[in-house]
Structure formats: C-alpha cells, structure tokens
Amino acid sequence: MAAVSPILVTKGLSRSFGGLKAVDDVDFEMAPGEIRALIGPNGAGKTTFVSLVCGRVEPTGGTIIFDGEDVTRLAAHQRVRRGIAYTFQITSVFGNLTAWDNVALAVQRHAGKGPRGARGLREGVQEALLRTGLAGRQGVLAANLAYGHQRLLEVAMGLALKPRLLILDEPTQGLSDGEIDGFVGLVRDIARDATVLLIEHNMDVVMRLADRITVLNAGRILAEGAPDAIRADAEVQQAYLGAPADG
Amino acid sequence: MAFGPHLLLATLDGLVTAAILALTALGLSLVFGVMRVVNVAHGEFFMLGAIVAWFVSSLVDAHPAIGFLAALVVSPLVVGAVALVSERLVLRRLNYQPEATIVATIGMLYIIQQLALTTFGPAARAVPAPFSLRIDFPWFGYSGYKLAVIAAAVLLILATWFVLTRTRVGLVMRATQYDSETAQAFGIPVDRVYAGVFATGAMLAAVAAVLIVPVQQAYYLMGLDPLLLSFIVVIIGGLGSLRGTVVAAVLVGVGDGVVSAFFSPTLAKIIATLLVALVLVFRPQGLFGTTAR
Amino acid sequence: MTDRAFAPTLALHLGVIAVLAVLQFVLPDYHHGLLARIMVLAIFAMGYNLLFGYVGLLSLGHAMFFSAGLYGAGLPVFHLGWGVPAAFAAGIAAGGLLALLVGVLVLRTTGVAFMIVTMMFAQAFYLAILYFAPWTKGSEGFVLPQAARAIDIAGARWDLTSPSMRYWTALLLFSAVLALTLYVARSPYGRVLVAIRENEERTRMLGYDTFATKLLAVVLSGAICAASGAAYVLIFGYAGSTLASIQYSILPLLWVLLGGAATTLGPLLGTVFMYYVIDVASGYTTAWLLIVGIVLILLVLFFPRGVLGTIRERWVPWLP
Structure with a gap:
C-alpha cells in the first residue's frame, strides 16, 4: 500500500479527559478505498479516536491529515465538507422529520441552487434511499421507523454526503441477523467509491468486511x-x- | 455632608440592600440548584410576603412589635403554602422541564401580581417598624431597625447554611441536587424534596420581604427589582452555589447602594445588567463558581 | 416539508389573506381598528416564531427588537422629520443590527442561560430608553404628528392616518411577512433550522455551520420584529417605553405558544385569539394579566403544541 498516498494519517494523536488518556499517541494510516475495522475492548478509546478524526472532540496533542491537508484545527462541519462523514453510534436521526427530509439535509448542501438544485436534490435523496432500501418509507417520520430502519437511515445520510471517508460507529448494534447480512452488502457497495472506517463489535461482520x-x-x-x-x-x-476471536 | 460620611451612609444602606438581597437570592439559588428550575415568580413571592405582612400587622391591634412578629411567622407560612400548591399543581406536572417551567412561572408571576392588585390595591402601604431606635453617628443618625435587619439576615443565612451542610435534611437536598436519579434509587423521596425546596425558596423571599417592609412599604409591583437583582446575584455567584450567592449579594447590594448614591441609578442598572449578561455569556459558571455543571 | 403538493398550502394562505381583506368592509369601526393593530403585532409574533418555533431558541427579550424598530423608525421622524419609507427602512436596519450584535453574544449560551441573557439584554435596552428620556420621552412616549405619517407616491397621497389606509398597509405588510415565513419554512434553509432544533450536533456532522445558521435566523427574526415595531409607530403614531418592557417580550411567546409554534399561521391565530379573549374579558374584569397568566400555564400544561400544532399533529399533517 505504500505506493498510493494515504487518505487519512494521524501522528501522535492524543486526548486525555482529566488524568485519563483515552487516546494515547496514536499513529494511524488508511489507504484510499480500503475497509478498515477498528476493534478493541470497551473503553479502548475507539469512539474517542474517531471523534477526534471527525472533529467532534478536540485533541490534546498530535495532528490529523486528511488527503494531504492538515485538518487538526478545522471545525467539524468544515471536515464534513472536505469529505469526512460520521454516523452516530446512538441512532440520532431527526425524529420529527420524514426519512426524505433527513436524507435531504445531507444532500441539499452540495445539490446547488435553483431548479437544477431542486432536481439534484430529488435525485440525490432518491439514490441514497434506494441504496439503503428505504425508498418505500420516504414519507414516514424518522421517529416512527423501526429501529433497523433508523440505523439504515443513519447510513443513508452518511452516504448521501458523498464522503470520501465514511466512519461507521457500531452500525450493526441491535440489528437482526438478516438485517446484518443486508448491511454487509451495503457497506461493500459503499466501499466501491469511499474509504470506510468501521467500529464494530460483531467479529463475524469484521471478518467478512475488513481489508485490514x-x-x-x-x-x-x-x-x-x-x-x-x-x-x-x-x-x-x-x-x-x-478467548478465540471467533465470537 | 462631606464625602466620607456620605460614603458611609451609602455603604450602610447598601449593606441593608445586600442583606435582603442575599436572603432572596438564596431562595432562588436553592430552587435552581436542587430543582434546576428558574423561578421567574420568585419576586412575586417576595411581594406576596410584604403584602401578607401588611395585612397581618394591620389586623393585630397591639404594639407594632407584636404585629411585626406575627407577620414574621404568618407571612412565610402563607407564601410557603402558595408555593407548595403551585409546585404540586404546575411544576410537578411539567416534570420540572426547564423551559416549560420558566413559561409556567411567568404565568404564576402574572397571576400573583394581578391578585395582589385586586385585593391589596395599587397604593403603597407602610408597615410600622417593631421598634424605633436611632443610632447616632457623629455625622448623622441611622435607623437602629435597619441595622437589626442586617443582623437578622446574617443569622438567617447562617442558619440556612447550617441546615444545608450539617443536617440530614441538607444532606438529602444535596444528594438530590447532585444526582436526582441516584438519590431516588437510594430511597430519597425526591418528589417531596422538590416540593419542600420550592416552598423553602419562596419562604426565604417572604422573610426577606417582611424584614424590609417597615423600611420600604408594600406595593404590588415591588417584586420586579428583587427578581432582577436576585438573578444578577445568582448568576455572578455561580448558579446554585451558596457561598457565591452570598458574596455576590454583598457585592451587588453595596455596589448598588454606593453607585446609586453618586451616579444615575438608571445608568448604574444598565451597566450592571449588561455586565451580568456578559458574565453569563463568557463565564457561565459565575465569577466565584468553581465548576460548571 | 417533504417535496409535496404546494397547492393546498398556497390556497390556505391566500384564503386567509383574502378573508382579512374582505373583513375590512364588513367589520364595525372598533374591530376594524383592532384588527389592523393585531395584524401589525402578528408580524411581531411571526418574527418571534421564526426563532422560537423553527430553531427552538426561546428568547425572553424580543421586545428589544420590536422597540428597536419602533424607535429606529419613530425617532428620525420625530426629531429629524424623515419621510415614512426612510424611517421604515431605518427601523428594520436598527433591529437587524441589534440582532446581529446580540446574536453573536447570546448564541454562545443555550437553554436556560439563553433565556436569561436575552431577557437581560432586553432589560438593558428598556432602561436605556428611559435613560435617554430627553430624546425618547421615556415612559410617556411621543406621538408622531399627523402630517408626518403619509407617503407621497407620484402625486398620490398614502395617508396612514386614515383608518382604511392603515388597514391596507397593515394587511400588505402582514401578507409580505407571511409569504416570507412560508418561503423560509419550505426552503432548504428552513429544513436546516428545524434540524438544529431537533439535534444540533447531528446537524453539524452533516456539514452545517450551525452557529452561522442560527445567527442568520436571529438577525432575520430581529429584523422582522423590528419591521413590526416600525410599522406600529408609523401606522399608529405612538412610541413609548412600555412597548419595550418585559411584558412585550412575553406576549409574542404567548401568542406563538397559543397559535402553535413552528406553524406559519399560528402567530396570527394566537394574536387574534389573545386579543379577543382580553377584549371580551375586559367587559367583566380589568384583570387581564390574570388571564394572560392562566392561559400561559394552561398552555404549557395541557396544550404545548398550541392550536394549529395540535391540528397538524392530529388531523392535517400537511399544514405548514
């Protein structure tokens, strides 16, 4: 992988809360297009690490380089605009908005203005809903969707941002086996045009998806x-x- | 009068304001600290305390001291009962949700104010002081009653502090303030603690009002100033911090007394209000608060 | 806000405006004047609703924006003899600028602190009006001369002292602001405002600068409220410090809560309703504050979504 320049690099990335070093001097690299799984016991610092990458938490030390640019000092929304998308561990869709509006929020910022923008918006939302299999539920309030569908909506919003790096924080938590199978297929599909960083406890999912x-x-x-x-x-x-990691 | 004595007089008046303010703000701070409720009707509890004191003292046909003492007992009880009823009927049903309770206490403010206007009328009425003693300084004479007000307020504040830090009741309150869910799990009747705290907060305001009413007169609109000043004090002192509240009350009370003696009171109020708003914006934990919660 | 048919929404809003237009030929004098006043104040409520209803920011200080418009328009006419259009623009600009300044500060706070800080800024503004009484005439206020309250357009005279012209002007402004709120509510920007209300952190992680978005909303809301204040002084000819007091920060909250927060027509409905409740009640009692208090408590206890909010929730989901 040394031939391609990495899409994400962290150097000496650290964050402590009080005396606790949640993330301690981490050097990390990802190649474009790969699916990387981030695993570790509870409290290992996985969520803090990805929160540092996407800008929800400020580091106490180190640098973050995204696609050759130092983004350490950028606000979260500026990093999202550069192509880092984060889907929340705890489902946090907009409950009082419809599924369509939820996705539209992710699309409209880059859909442009005027009539062409309106068409781009419709198409972008449609595409994300189709890819996640939610097209039939576009008019439903997000709060009224089944839990599995809320997780999918979360992913739909993530991919509607057209990210270059999509961070999925425990996406399969609480999903049924059948839903997990569909999900694995979806992530593979996403990874064709984006790099995926996945925090995951389900080792079966990790083994099926991860390149590294x-x-x-x-x-x-x-x-x-x-x-x-x-x-x-x-x-x-x-x-x-x-115990053996076959879980 | 020369500048020195004038300053002394202003400081003494400022200390009286500070004493009353500390008591009133303590009530507001207690309610906010334990229940996370911003009680906009707090000033009306103060006003209600003064008006009930007037009714009581005008009913007692004896030496003013007896009427005053009766008011000092009856008025807080009446105000506490009103607070208790409104807590049960309104705040509890709102689940103490911060924004809804602010709107609801605004409603309470209007209701109490209007009822006071209807029953008490628009006039300001005086309550006779329990004693009239004049203490002579070399430059001016000063009301002994005002000095007694300061002493009484200090005693009451010490008593409140003692209850909060040294007794079981105080422990229960602090546990509820710290984490109401855990407190509930440990068998603390959080619901009753809230009711008690809200009533106590209102009673502190009522006591403060009874103490000051011989100096200031009872009036149906008298609640607004104590409310705003208490807000200022509680914010500067750090929301929910007892010591900070008292320190800030002294600062604001004396500062207000001295500044209004030499400058336009309106200008002083404008500057104070803006400063306090900026404190809340840039230092939400207050000037003396240690931690933001 | 899903991409749905716009026709019923448009018909509803045009219908409301048409009814208001027709009413002026039907109503007796007293109600005619009252309704003109209500429409101007409904603009105030709509400005408040933009921030409270859509963004979820509960301000207790909007009287300062209303009175910024009131004095921003009234003082130049009173002291400098400005014409009506320039004064109106000055009023809106005053409110917008004040909102920008205040917004930069208050948006650093949230929740209860936001409510208190907005209240304090408004209180400082109110006291400033009293302090500058030589110019503002303090609590007594000032009355604009009749001659100053007219616009000459190409020879024709638009006289704001005539009841029918007052009504038309109020209706015109009301309709314009109603159209503006409807446009904002249905626009992508409006969708972001609601998203911030629902979950600000999530909105930020969709790439939105939520601070800038909220600041724009504060300025827009402040400018609309200022437009209401400016219209008030130019149409009814009076400005006084009472209109800047805390009462006038609470009233728009009450109107919006009653009519339904985050609905386009709720502010009008709430204002009309409250005015007539007080009007009817004042036949029996002078205790109108009592009614305001009771209505506020009943609303938060039993009816937090207001009239139109409840109707939307139960029966008419497309209601904007």
Whole structure:
C-alpha cells in the first residue's frame, strides 16, 4: 500500500479527559478505498479516536491529515465538507422529520441552487434511499421507523454526503441477523467509491468486511494487520476476548 | 455632608440592600440548584410576603412589635403554602422541564401580581417598624431597625447554611441536587424534596420581604427589582452555589447602594445588567463558581 | 416539508389573506381598528416564531427588537422629520443590527442561560430608553404628528392616518411577512433550522455551520420584529417605553405558544385569539394579566403544541 498516498494519517494523536488518556499517541494510516475495522475492548478509546478524526472532540496533542491537508484545527462541519462523514453510534436521526427530509439535509448542501438544485436534490435523496432500501418509507417520520430502519437511515445520510471517508460507529448494534447480512452488502457497495472506517463489535461482520483491522487497547494501537493475522494474534485474543476471536 | 460620611451612609444602606438581597437570592439559588428550575415568580413571592405582612400587622391591634412578629411567622407560612400548591399543581406536572417551567412561572408571576392588585390595591402601604431606635453617628443618625435587619439576615443565612451542610435534611437536598436519579434509587423521596425546596425558596423571599417592609412599604409591583437583582446575584455567584450567592449579594447590594448614591441609578442598572449578561455569556459558571455543571 | 403538493398550502394562505381583506368592509369601526393593530403585532409574533418555533431558541427579550424598530423608525421622524419609507427602512436596519450584535453574544449560551441573557439584554435596552428620556420621552412616549405619517407616491397621497389606509398597509405588510415565513419554512434553509432544533450536533456532522445558521435566523427574526415595531409607530403614531418592557417580550411567546409554534399561521391565530379573549374579558374584569397568566400555564400544561400544532399533529399533517 505504500505506493498510493494515504487518505487519512494521524501522528501522535492524543486526548486525555482529566488524568485519563483515552487516546494515547496514536499513529494511524488508511489507504484510499480500503475497509478498515477498528476493534478493541470497551473503553479502548475507539469512539474517542474517531471523534477526534471527525472533529467532534478536540485533541490534546498530535495532528490529523486528511488527503494531504492538515485538518487538526478545522471545525467539524468544515471536515464534513472536505469529505469526512460520521454516523452516530446512538441512532440520532431527526425524529420529527420524514426519512426524505433527513436524507435531504445531507444532500441539499452540495445539490446547488435553483431548479437544477431542486432536481439534484430529488435525485440525490432518491439514490441514497434506494441504496439503503428505504425508498418505500420516504414519507414516514424518522421517529416512527423501526429501529433497523433508523440505523439504515443513519447510513443513508452518511452516504448521501458523498464522503470520501465514511466512519461507521457500531452500525450493526441491535440489528437482526438478516438485517446484518443486508448491511454487509451495503457497506461493500459503499466501499466501491469511499474509504470506510468501521467500529464494530460483531467479529463475524469484521471478518467478512475488513481489508485490514486495527486493534486499540487502553488508547494505544495494540496490533494492526490483515484479518487472518489479527485472528491468530495471541496478544489480541488475550486483550480483547480472553478467548478465540471467533465470537 | 462631606464625602466620607456620605460614603458611609451609602455603604450602610447598601449593606441593608445586600442583606435582603442575599436572603432572596438564596431562595432562588436553592430552587435552581436542587430543582434546576428558574423561578421567574420568585419576586412575586417576595411581594406576596410584604403584602401578607401588611395585612397581618394591620389586623393585630397591639404594639407594632407584636404585629411585626406575627407577620414574621404568618407571612412565610402563607407564601410557603402558595408555593407548595403551585409546585404540586404546575411544576410537578411539567416534570420540572426547564423551559416549560420558566413559561409556567411567568404565568404564576402574572397571576400573583394581578391578585395582589385586586385585593391589596395599587397604593403603597407602610408597615410600622417593631421598634424605633436611632443610632447616632457623629455625622448623622441611622435607623437602629435597619441595622437589626442586617443582623437578622446574617443569622438567617447562617442558619440556612447550617441546615444545608450539617443536617440530614441538607444532606438529602444535596444528594438530590447532585444526582436526582441516584438519590431516588437510594430511597430519597425526591418528589417531596422538590416540593419542600420550592416552598423553602419562596419562604426565604417572604422573610426577606417582611424584614424590609417597615423600611420600604408594600406595593404590588415591588417584586420586579428583587427578581432582577436576585438573578444578577445568582448568576455572578455561580448558579446554585451558596457561598457565591452570598458574596455576590454583598457585592451587588453595596455596589448598588454606593453607585446609586453618586451616579444615575438608571445608568448604574444598565451597566450592571449588561455586565451580568456578559458574565453569563463568557463565564457561565459565575465569577466565584468553581465548576460548571 | 417533504417535496409535496404546494397547492393546498398556497390556497390556505391566500384564503386567509383574502378573508382579512374582505373583513375590512364588513367589520364595525372598533374591530376594524383592532384588527389592523393585531395584524401589525402578528408580524411581531411571526418574527418571534421564526426563532422560537423553527430553531427552538426561546428568547425572553424580543421586545428589544420590536422597540428597536419602533424607535429606529419613530425617532428620525420625530426629531429629524424623515419621510415614512426612510424611517421604515431605518427601523428594520436598527433591529437587524441589534440582532446581529446580540446574536453573536447570546448564541454562545443555550437553554436556560439563553433565556436569561436575552431577557437581560432586553432589560438593558428598556432602561436605556428611559435613560435617554430627553430624546425618547421615556415612559410617556411621543406621538408622531399627523402630517408626518403619509407617503407621497407620484402625486398620490398614502395617508396612514386614515383608518382604511392603515388597514391596507397593515394587511400588505402582514401578507409580505407571511409569504416570507412560508418561503423560509419550505426552503432548504428552513429544513436546516428545524434540524438544529431537533439535534444540533447531528446537524453539524452533516456539514452545517450551525452557529452561522442560527445567527442568520436571529438577525432575520430581529429584523422582522423590528419591521413590526416600525410599522406600529408609523401606522399608529405612538412610541413609548412600555412597548419595550418585559411584558412585550412575553406576549409574542404567548401568542406563538397559543397559535402553535413552528406553524406559519399560528402567530396570527394566537394574536387574534389573545386579543379577543382580553377584549371580551375586559367587559367583566380589568384583570387581564390574570388571564394572560392562566392561559400561559394552561398552555404549557395541557396544550404545548398550541392550536394549529395540535391540528397538524392530529388531523392535517400537511399544514405548514
């Protein structure tokens, strides 16, 4: 992967809350187009790490470089405009708006103005809803959607931003097996034109999707490599599961 | 009068204001601290306290001191009861949701004010002081009653502080303030604590009003100034902080007394209000507050 | 706000305007004058609704924007003899500028702090009007001379002291602001405002500069309220500090809560309703504050969505 320039680089990235080092001196790189899984026990700093990348949390040290540009000091919304999208761990769709309006919020900023913008908006929303299988529910208030559909709507908003890096924070949490299968297909589809960074507890999903896996423990990178190598890594098993990582 | 004595007089008057303000603001601060409710009707509880004091003292046909003492007992009880009823009927049903309770207490403000106007009338009425003692300074004489007001307020504040920090009741209140859900889980009747705190807050305002009414006269619109000043004090002192509230009350009370003695009171109020708004914008934990919650 | 048919919405709003237009030929003098006043104040309520209803920011200080328009338009006429159009523009500009200044500060706070800070700024503004009494005439206020309240357009005279011209002017301004709110509510910008109300953090993570968006809303809201104040002084000819008091910060909140927050017609409905409740009640009692208080409490307790909000929720989901 050394040939292509990385889309995301962090150098010495750190964040502490009080005395606790949630993220501790992390050097991290992602190649364009890959699906990377970020795993680790609870409290390992996964969510803090991606929050630093997307700008929801300010670092106490280190730099973040996105596509060759230092974005460390940029506000969250400016990073989103440069192509970093984040889907929330806790579903946070706009409950009092329809599914259509939820997605429209993600599309309208880059749809342009005037009649052409209006058409671009309709098409963009339609596409995102179709890809996530929500087209039939566009008029439903988000709060009234089933939980699995709310998660999909969250993803639809993420991909409607047309991101170059899509960060998914525990997207399959609370989904049924059937929904998870559909979801795996969706992520593969998204990864054809975006880089995906995935926080995931379901090891089956991780193994099916990830090109590479980064293991975080106590705010530091414990191991990084291809799924098979990580699966075989005794240290990871001990830190993460205390048992074979087949979950 | 020369500048020195004039300043002393202004400071003494400022201390009286500060004493009353500290008591009133303490009530507001307590309610906000424990219940997270901004009680816009707090000034009306103050006004109600003064008006009830007038009714009581005009009914008692004896030495003014007896009428005053009766008012000092009856008025807080009446005001506390009114607060308790409004807490049960309105605030509890709103689940103490901050924004809804502000709107509701604005409603209470109007209702109390109008009822006071209807029953008490638009005139300002005086309550006789329990005693008339004049203390002579070399340059001017000063009302002994006003000095007694300061002493009484200090005692009441100390008593409140003692209850909050050294007794079981205070512990229960602080536990509720810290985390009402956990407090509930530990068997603290949060619901009753809230009712008690709201009534106590109103009673503090009523006591303050009874103390000041021999100096200031009862009037149906008298609640607005204490409300705004209490807001200022509570904000500068740090929302919900007891010590900060008292310190800020002294600062604001004396400052107000001194500044209004030498400058236009309106200009002083404008500057004070703007400064306080800026404190809330840039230092929401208050000037003396330690942590933002 | 889904891409839905616009026809019923348009018909409803045109219908309301048409009814208001017809009413002026039907109503007796007293109600004719009252309704003109209500329409001007409904503009105030619509400006308030933009911020409170759509963005979810509950201000307790909008009297300062209303009175910025009131004095911004009234003082130049009174002291400098400005014409009506220039004064009207000055009033709106005063409100917009004040809103920009205040907005930059108050938007750093949220929730309860926002309510208190807006209230304090408004109180400072009110006190400033009293302080500058030599110019503003303080609580007594001032009356604009009749001759100053007319516009000469190409030889024709638009006289704001005649009841029928007052009514038409009020209706014209009301309709313009109603159209503006309807446009904003249906626009992509309006969608972002509602998104901020629902979940500001999520909105930011969709790439929106939520601070700038909210600031624009404060300025827009302030300018609309100022337009109402400017229209008030130019049409009815009076400005006084009472119109800047805290009462006038609470009233638009009451009107909007009653009619239905985040509905385009709610502000009008709430203003009309409240005015007539007080009007009817004043036949029996002078205690109109009591009624305001009771209505406020009943609304937050049992009817938090207001009349049109409830109707939208239960029966007419397309209601804007």
